Amino acid sequence: xxxxxxxxxxxxxxxxxxxxxxxxxxxxxxxxxxxxxxxxxxxxxxxxxxxxxxxxxxxxxxxxxxxxxxxxxxxxxxxxxxxxxxxxxxxxxxxxxxxxxxxxxxxxxxxxxxxxxxxxxxxx
Amino acid sequence: xxxxxxxxxxxxxxxxxxxxxxxxxxxxxxxxxxxxxxxxxxxxxxxxxxxxxxxxxxxxxxxxxxxxxxxxxxxxxxxxxxxxxxxxxxxxxxxxxxxxxxxxxxxxxxxxxxxxxxxxxxxxxxxxxx
Numbered sequence: 001x002x003x004x005x006x007x008x009x010x011x012x013x014x015x016x017x018x019x020x021x022x023x024x025x026x027x028x029x030x031x032x033x034x035x036x037x038x039x040x041x042x043x044x045x046x047x048x049x050x051x052x053x054x055x056x057x058x059x060x061x062x063x064x065x066x067x068x069x070x071x072x073x074x075x076x077x078x079x080x081x082x083x084x085x086x087x088x089x090x091x092x093x094x095x096x097x098x099x100x101x102x103x104x105x106x107x108x109x110x111x112x113x114x115x116x117x118x119x120x121x122x123x124x
Numbered sequence: 125x126x127x128x129x130x131x132x133x134x135x136x137x138x139x140x141x142x143x144x145x146x147x148x149x150x151x152x153x154x155x156x157x158x159x160x161x162x163x164x165x166x167x168x169x170x171x172x173x174x175x176x177x178x179x180x181x182x183x184x185x186x187x188x189x190x191x192x193x194x195x196x197x198x199x200x201x202x203x204x205x206x207x208x209x210x211x212x213x214x215x216x217x218x219x220x221x222x223x224x225x226x227x228x229x230x231x232x233x234x235x236x237x238x239x240x241x242x243x244x245x246x247x248x249x250x251x252x253x254x
Binding site for chain 2 (some may be wrong): 042043044046047048050059060061062064065066068069071072073074075076080081083085086087098103106
């Protein structure tokens with residue numbers, strides 16, 4: 001039986017074009033990062049935004065990784081929103097380092113909060 | 125799958141009909157490209173979502189393998205809002221020769237009206253590594 005946890009990371013974007021670094025740690029009780037989903041407040045903010053991510057010092061996404069590869073349309077079912085990693089990514093208290101780059105498409109809608117949700121699993 | 129690297133190549137498209145070369149060397153530890161996706165990055169309010177915004181051709185191993193020659197779509201923010209799908213990868217299973225070049229081109233298919241707005245195309249290479 002597998003245990004699951006969905007861990008939320010909040011990233012505050014203050015202004016158009018901001019490049020925001022964030023750090024954190026995966027929950028120690030779960031050994032694998034199985035998936036990821038990023039929620040932006042409006043679709044226009046997804047276009048051109050990029051998310052770089054390292055977990056446990058290993059690069060998962062480079063700094064130019066298009067955020068639309070890990071977001072999805074609003075009508076996608078909640079259980080299908082996640083990008084599933086095909087590889088094994090060790091979690092279990094691993095350090096998270098990331099950088100979200102806002103595309104600066106509009107002057108409106110700032111500040112906003114981007115939400116990164118990690119899908120963690122543990123085989124029991 | 126043991127270890128994966130995702131490498132993004134960013135292309136700058138500066139004029140209508142431009143042909144922009146793809147030319148890079150993937151990390152030497154990459155053994156196979158198992159997926160690829162190209163995404164148009166720009167806002168074009170006058171353009172509806174289209175399946176043929178551009179055309180992409182990519183060859184691996186010094187043109188020995190040519191698995192991708194296809195269209196690159198554009199999805200507007202409005203379409204994105206109501207989309208019921210998520211963007212996946214174009215599946216590939218292309219073995220890579222260490223250090224060999226990846227070449228090809230992106231061609232703008234002139235779907236914008238005047239004036240032309242420069243934009244980027246981001247190509248994500250998903251690689252199995254040692």
